[in-house]
Amino acid sequence: MGTVIGKISAETPKYQVLAKGTDYEIREYEASIAAQVTYDPTQMKRGRDGGFMILAGYIGAVGKPNNVKPQKEQQEGEKIAMTAPVITQESSPPTSEPIAMTAPVLTEEASEPGDDAKKMVTMQFILPSSYTGENVPRPNDSRVSIKEMPKRKYGVVTFSGVTDEGVVKNKVEKLRKSLEEDGYRVAGDYVLARYNPPWTLPFLRTNEIMLPVE
Template sequence: MVMTFIPLPWKPELVFTGTSVMGINPETEKFCSHVDYWDSIKANDYFSLEGLWDVFRQLRMYKTPDLETPKYQILKRTANYEVRKYAPFIVVETQGDKLSGSAGFNSVAGYIFGKNSKEEKIPMTTPVFTETDDAGESKVSVQIVLPQDKDLDSLPDPNQETINLRRVEGDIAAALKFSGKPTEEIVRQKEKELRDSLIRDGLRPRKGCLLARYNDPGRTWEFIMRNEVLIWLEDFSFEED
């Protein structure tokens, strides 16, 4: 369940996943009780301080630009991360230098700003991804997601050989959200934190990770920046808890 908290001006989303248990009166055959068990807390009492704190944590302000983002469905939300099912999307990418780096961004941004075979300007989206597919970061790519109404056949060709268009197939990822300036040390710390949590919960994280940066660092206060570390999962199912 996803709810928008309207009273606050930044309208944060409250996300709850779990199990609802309904009791039925055998005489009247009507519902007589309803208890929700949230995935994000352990104390699921009628009035749970842990539950109240979980709600309060979700009210914090993150700045998410009013731009198109990759489509995903939240399958599960724990106290530490979300499990999301992403729909397929297309990225324009080139080689980067490190997860928190900016090398290569101007090249992929130039593609959507019209430096392509058709001189076509393509709407900006969010976030900007940097991805590595191994722990040693021997290969890092910087990516901009292209609008959902685009497909590989209709997109203009890049002007540079170092730029590539690629379709990312829909898959399931775990995401850990955090604010502040995403330095390399912080990103690696968050990646380890997320990976450790997944393994502890019996899930199977793949090698590598992605850093998602939603904001222009020159125009956004650090304490409201929205950043995420994502790790793709192997064979996620609800029975693995």
């Protein structure tokens, strides 16, 4: 997924640049397959990143892969290559019931960081492009689900450094303002994509804020 000097060697999602603004790109991403887990970050040792080891277990980044091949439940799981980014989405829980690895790590929040509302986090690993809905290994862990991601269009700004709430909030606000000033309609909540592991030097990290647009 990355090194201390920021080199990204893992497969990353394929996209086409449709347009460029002064500080952002409009990208259309190809359809892909993601493994994801949703959790309450206050109940996890690693907080917002608490789903990482669960997904790492699914792909076999630590120990044996916690999955089974389609229609071959009795066979050993399949090790899945790491890719980037890791994707994280934050949202308020509903009023009824709670709801190889790629780079970057993506984080999507349904409201701005710092809101008082309790947030649930959904973390995703985008799986290698060789996987489809038919051949993707099924999770053994009930907390992990597989999601088919359709083609999607985002306004994207790339930056280095840390991704704490203050930095992310500022980047989101600036990107949203730029997109709206240029005539784009923001069609949903932002996604934070992180392409490097925690041990990468902050000024060498690659991060992206992504806002869905129409």
